[in-house]
Amino acid sequence: MDSPETTAKTNTAVSSSFSAATATTTASSTSSPPVQESPFSNFLSNLSPIKPVKGSHGLQGLLGLNSPPLVFTSPHTNVPRETGFLKRLPCHQSPSAEMSQNEDGSKKFADGPLALEKSGSLLQGGLVTDTWKENDKRSSLQVQPTSSSACVDEYLTDPVDVDCASSGYGVNTYTLQSSVSGRTDSQKTLSKFDDKNDRVSKVDVAVDIFREAEENIHGKATRDIKTNEQIESNSSLDCASKKRQSENSSAQNAGSVPRGESDCPLQLLPEPFQTLETYNDSLENAGAIAHGPDDNAMHDPEASKQQRGMSRRCLQFAEAQPKATVDSTNPSINSNDATSSRSSPSLVESESLDSSYVDLNAASGKRQLANFPQPMTPMFPPRYTGKSPLTVSKPSGIGLHLNSIVNALPKGRGVTVGVKLASAEHEVLENKASISVSSLISESFDDTVSLNWLPRVDHNTTPHTKRKFNSEQIDSFEEFCPLSPKKKRKKSSSTVDGDGCKRCNCKKTRCLKLYCDCFAAGIYCAEPCACQGCFNRPEYEDTVLETRQQIESRNPLAFAPKIVQRVAEFADDGNHFTPSSGRHKRGCNCKKSQCLKKYCECYQANVGCSSGCRCEGCKNIHGMKEEYVGNEEIMSNRAISEGTSDAKLEMVTNKRDFLHAELYDPRNLTPLTPSFQCSNHGKDASKSRILSSRYVPSPESDLTILSSSAKSPRSLKNSEGNKMLLEANKEILDVESCCEGRDYSDTDIVDQFSSRNSLVGLCDFPPVPGFPSMAVASSGSSRATDCTNVSRLQLCPRSGNLSSGGSLRWRSSPVTPMTQLGGTKSLQALDCDSRLSGIMEDDTPEILKDVSTPIKSVKVSSPSHKRVSPPHGHANELRSSSSGALKSGRKFILKAVPSFPPLTPCIDSKGSTDQERSNFQENKQ
DNA sequence: GAGTTTGAAACT
DNA sequence: CAGTTTCAAACTC
Numbered sequence: 001m002d003s004p005e006t007t008a009k010t011n012t013a014v015s016s017s018f019s020a021a022t023a024t025t026t027a028s029s030t031s032s033p034p035v036q037e038s039p040f041s042n043f044l045s046n047l048s049p050i051k052p053v054k055g056s057h058g059l060q061g062l063l064g065l066n067s068p069p070l071v072f073t074s075p076h077t078n079v080p081r082e083t084g085f086l087k088r089l090p091c092h093q094s095p096s097a098e099m100s101q102n103e104d105g106s107k108k109f110a111d112g113p114l115a116l117e118k119s120g121s122l123l124q125g126g127l128v129t130d131t132w133k134e135n136d137k138r139s140s141l142q143v144q145p146t147s148s149s150a151c152v153d154e155y156l157t158d159p160v161d162v163d164c165a166s167s168g169y170g171v172n173t174y175t176l177q178s179s180v181s182g183r184t185d186s187q188k189t190l191s192k193f194d195d196k197n198d199r200v201s202k203v204d205v206a207v208d209i210f211r212e213a214e215e216n217i218h219g220k221a222t223r224d225i226k227t228n229e230q231i232e233s234n235s236s237l238d239c240a241s242k243k244r245q246s247e248n249s250s251a252q253n254a255g256s257v258p259r260g261e262s263d264c265p266l267q268l269l270p271e272p273f274q275t276l277e278t279y280n281d282s283l284e285n286a287g288a289i290a291h292g293p294d295d296n297a298m299h300d301p302e303a304s305k306q307q308r309g310m311s312r313r314c315l316q317f318a319e320a321q322p323k324a325t326v327d328s329t330n331p332s333i334n335s336n337d338a339t340s341s342r343s344s345p346s347l348v349e350s351e352s353l354d355s356s357y358v359d360l361n362a363a364s365g366k367r368q369l370a371n372f373p374q375p376m377t378p379m380f381p382p383r384y385t386g387k388s389p390l391t392v393s394k395p396s397g398i399g400l401h402l403n404s405i406v407n408a409l410p411k412g413r414g415v416t417v418g419v420k421l422a423s424a425e426h427e428v429l430e431n432k433a434s435i436s437v438s439s440l441i442s443e444s445f446d447d448t449v450s451l452n453w454l455p456r457v458d459h460n461t462t463p464h465t466k467r468k469f470n471s472e473q474i475d476s477f478e479e480f481c482p483l484s485p486k487k488k489r490k491k492s493s494s495t496v497d498g499d500g501c502k503r504c505n506c507k508k509t510r511c512l513k514l515y516c517d518c519f520a521a522g523i524y525c526a527e528p529c530a531c532q533g534c535f536n537r538p539e540y541e542d543t544v545l546e547t548r549q550q551i552e553s554r555n556p557l558a559f560a561p562k563i564v565q566r567v568a569e570f571a572d573d574g575n576h577f578t579p580s581s582g583r584h585k586r587g588c589n590c591k592k593s594q595c596l597k598k599y600c601e602c603y604q605a606n607v608g609c610s611s612g613c614r615c616e617g618c619k620n621i622h623g624m625k626e627e628y629v630g631n632e633e634i635m636s637n638r639a640i641s642e643g644t645s646d647a648k649l650e651m652v653t654n655k656r657d658f659l660h661a662e663l664y665d666p667r668n669l670t671p672l673t674p675s676f677q678c679s680n681h682g683k684d685a686s687k688s689r690i691l692s693s694r695y696v697p698s699p700e701s702d703l704t705i706l707s708s709s710a711k712s713p714r715s716l717k718n719s720e721g722n723k724m725l726l727e728a729n730k731e732i733l734d735v736e737s738c739c740e741g742r743d744y745s746d747t748d749i750v751d752q753f754s755s756r757n758s759l760v761g762l763c764d765f766p767p768v769p770g771f772p773s774m775a776v777a778s779s780g781s782s783r784a785t786d787c788t789n790v791s792r793l794q795l796c797p798r799s800g801n802l803s804s805g806g807s808l809r810w811r812s813s814p815v816t817p818m819t820q821l822g823g824t825k826s827l828q829a830l831d832c833d834s835r836l837s838g839i840m841e842d843d844t845p846e847i848l849k850d851v852s853t854p855i856k857s858v859k860v861s862s863p864s865h866k867r868v869s870p871p872h873g874h875a876n877e878l879r880s881s882s883s884g885a886l887k888s889g890r891k892f893i894l895k896a897v898p899s900f901p902p903l904t905p906c907i908d909s910k911g912s913t914d915q916e917r918s919n920f921q922e923n924k925q
Numbered sequence: 926g927a928g929t930t931t932g933a934a935a936c937t
Numbered sequence: 938c939a940g941t942t943t944c945a946a947a948c949t950c
Binding site: 598 | 930931932933934935
C-alpha cells in the first residue's frame with residue numbers, strides 16, 4: 001500500500017535524517033544511513049540475526065531500537081524490522097513511554113504522542129498505536145495521573161476492553177484505533193476510552209491519523225535534520241502537540257523527542273527512526289526528562305527503581321535503541337552512553353517515567369552503561385536492521401525462548417505478576433510477563449543487536465566456540481571474568497534478578513551456548529549472572545555474534561521463540577477448543593517429570609503440551625498433549641464438517657491455524673490476538689513464513705509470536721480468566737463483525753503483522769519477534785485485571801518489572817495490532833489494513849511478502865498444507881481467513897521471539913579480557 | 926549450600 | 938536421524 005512506499009521513503013529519509021541527527025547529537029559515526037540499507041538487505045539475505053549489522057544496524061537497530069524501546073515498554077525484543085519496524089518503532093516507543101508513564105504518566109505521555117506521531121507516519125499502526133496509547137495514557141494520566149497502570153488499563157480495556165489481561169500485553173493491546181485516535185487527538189483517544197463502542201469512528205480516525213502521520217513523516221524526514229533544536233522545541237510541543245501530532249507527525253515526533261533529548265535525532269529521522277528514537281528516547285528520556293520539559297516531574301525514585309528492575313533487558317533495549325538512533329551511535333552513545341542525545345542523565349531518566357526506558361538507560365547505564373560505553377546496545381544483528389519496523393519489537397525475544405521466558409519469569413517480576421491468580425496462575429502470569437518481556441527483549445535485542453552489535457571488538461572469536469574449550473582457557477576466562485566469581489547459582493539461575501533480569505550460572509559454556517539463558521534470550525549477561533568466563537558481554541559482541549551465527553547456521557530457529565501462541569479457534573458455532581493458547585514450538589521431551597516441573601519447557605512457559613511434544617506421561621497442568629491432540633482432531637473435524645475451505649484445509653492438514661483464524665484461545669478464553677506470526681528461523685521459520693496473508697497450516701507456522709499469550713490465557717482461565725475470556729470473546733465476536741463490515745478484520749491486521757513478523761522471524765530479523773511478542777502479549781494477557789496489574793508491575797522497579805512491564809508494553813506496542821485484533825476491537829478499527837498491508841508489504845521482507853510461499857513446515861503439522869492464500873489480499877484473505885480462521889483455525893503465536901540475540905549487554909563489568917577471548921576463540925577453533 | 930535429577934543442547 | 942555426552946537449570950535434602 002502506501003505505507004510501503006512511504007516506509008521506504010521514510011526509511012531512507014530517516015536514515016539520512018537519522019544520521020544527520022546522530023551527527024548533530026553526537027559525533028557518533030555517521031554510518032547509520034548506509035547501515036540501514038546494507039544491514040537490512042544483509043539481514044534479509046542472511047537471515048542470521050546475529051550478524052553484525054553495524055552501520056546499517058544502527059539504522060535498523062535504530063528501528064529496532066525504537067522498537068526496543070517499545071519493548072522496554074515491554075522488554076526485549078522485537079521487533080523491529082526495518083522500515084516497517086521503524087514505523088512501528090514509534091509504537092514501541094510509545095509503549096515504553098507508557099511504561100514510563102506508568103511510572104510517570106505525564107512524562108510518558110509526552111513520549112507517547114511523539115512516538116505516535118512518528119509511528120503514525122509509517123509504521124504501522126502498531127507502533128503508532130502504542131505511541132498513541134501513550135498519548136492516550138497521558139490523557140488518562142491526566143485523568144488519573146497517579147496510576148499509570150490505570151491508564152494502561154484503560155488503553156487495554158479500550159481496545160479490547162478485555163485484553164488487558166495480559167496487562168503488560170495490554171500495551172500491545174493498544175489498538176491501532178487507540179493509537180490512531182491518540183494521535184489524532186488525545187481527546188480522541190480519551191473518547192476512545194470513553195467510548196469503546198466508537199471504534200469504528202475511531203478506526204476512521206485512526207486511518208486518517210495514519211495518513212497524516214505518513215504525510216508528516218515524509219515531511220519530517222526533511223525536517224528531522226534539524227532535530228536537536230527541533231526536538232527541544234518539539235518536546236515543548238509534545239504536550240501541546242497531541243492534537244497537532246495528528247497534523248504534524250514530525251512535530252509530534254519531535255515532541256516525543258523532546259522528552260528525551262535523544263529524540264531529537266529521532267525527530268530528524270523519519271518515522272522509523274523516530275520510533276527508534278523513541279526507544280532511545282525512553283532511555284534518553286530519563287535524560288530527556290531531565291532536559292525535558294514534561295517529564296521532569298517524573299522522577300520518582302520508585303519509578304527509577306522499577307526501571308532498573310527492567311534494566312537488563314530493558315537496558316539492552318534501551319541501549320540498542322539509543323545506539324540505533326544514534327547509530328553509529330555506538331560511538332556517540334558509548335561515549336555518551338545512553339544519552340547519546342540527552343539520555344545521559346540516565347539516573348534521572350530512570351526515575352522519570354519512561355522509566356522503562358529510563359530504567360533501561362539508567363539501569364543499563366548503571367549497570368551496563370557504566371561498564372560499557374555502549375552498553376546500551378543490545379545485540380541486534382543486522383538483520384533487524386532491515387525491517388526493524390516490524391521486527392522492531394524486539395528481538396526476539398520475542399519469542400519466548402524459554403530462556404527469555406525464564407528470565408522474564410523472574411517470578412513476580414513480571415510486572416504482570418501483579419495479577420496473581422492462584423499461585424499457578426500467578427506463575428502463568430509471570431510467565432506471560434516474562435514472555436512478553438522476553439519478546440520485548442528479543443525485540444529490543446533485535447534492535448539493539450543491530451545497533452550494538454557492531455563489532456567493537458574485533459575478536460577473532462571464532463564463532464564456533466566449540467564445545468570444548470581448553471579448560472585452561474576457560475579458567476583463564478573465568479579469572480578474567482569478574483563474573484566468574486560467581487554468584488553461585490542463585491537458585492534458579494534463570495531466576496530473575498531482583499531486577500527481573502534473569503541471570504545465568506554458566507560455568508563451562510562461557511555463556512555462548514544455548515544452555516545459557518541469557519545468550520539464548522539474546523541478551524548479554526549482566527551483573528546478576530554468576531557465570532564464569534562469560535563472553536556474552538558487550539565487549540565480546542563479535543564473539544557473541546559469531547557464535548550466534550554459528551548456532552543459527554545449524555538451527556535457524558535456535559533463537560526463535562520457543563513458545564508459540566496458539567489462538568483459539570472459534571467455530572462458527574462458537575465453540576472454542578483451544579486447549580491452550582501457547583505451545584512450545586518444539587515440544588518437550590520429558591520422560592520423568594510428567595511435564596509438571598520446570599524441567600519441562602512447556603510447563604515452564606506455562607503452556608500446554610501439544611502434539612509436537614514427545615513427552616511421556618504428560619500431566620501438564622496447562623494442557624496435556626493428549627488433550628491438545630484431541631482438540632486438534634476435533635477442530636479439524638469441525639473444520640471439515642463446516643466445510644469452510646480454509647478451515648478444512650487447515651484443520652485437515654495440520655490443524656494448523658491460520659493466523660486469523662483465531663483470535664482467542666478458546667480454552668483460555670483469552671483472546672488470543674492473532675499475533676503476528678513469527679516465523680522462526682529455520683524450521684519454524686518455514687512454518688512461520690506463512691506470513692501475514694498466509695497461514696501456515698503447520699502448527700508452528702501458526703505460531704504467532706505471542707509473548708505472553710500462552711501462559712496468560714491459562715492463568716486467566718483460572719480466576720478471572722473466564723470472565724475475561726468471555727468478555728473477550730464477546731468483544732472478539734463484535735470485532736469480527738465489525739471487521740467484516742469494514743474490511744479490516746482483525747485477522748487482516750494480524751496477518752499483516754504476522755506476515756511481517758513471520759518475515760522477520762524468518763529472516764531472523766530480530767524485529768520480527770517484537771511484533772509477535774507484542775501482539776501476543778497484548779492479546780493474551782488482555783485481561784483487564786492483568787493489565788492493571790501489569791501496569792503496576794511495570795511500574796515496579798527492577799528489570800522484572802520493567803521487563804514485564806516493558807515486555808507488556810512492547811508487546812502491546814508491537815503486539816498492539818495483535819492484541820487489538822485478537823481481543824480488541826481496536827484492531828478492527830485499524831484501518832490500517834490498507835496502510836498496514838501496504839506497510840507490511842513494504843516493510844516486510846520479500847520473504848514475508850511471499851505470503852503464498854508456504855513457508856516452512858512445522859514439525860508437528862504437516863508442512864505440506866499451507867494455505868495458499870492469495871498473496872495480496874492479505875487483508876482480504878486475512879479477513880476472509882480471519883473469519884474462517886476464527887471459525888476453525890488455530891494459531892500459534894510465537895511468544896517470544898528472541899530470535900535474535902538481542903543481546904542486551906548486561907552490563908556487568910564482568911567481561912572477559914581480550915586474552916580470554918582470544919583463548920576462547922582458539923578453543924573454539 | 927551441596928548434591929541429585931532432569932531434559933535441552935551439543936555432539937558423534 | 939538416532940544415540941550419546943555435556944550442560945545448566947530445577948529440584949531435593
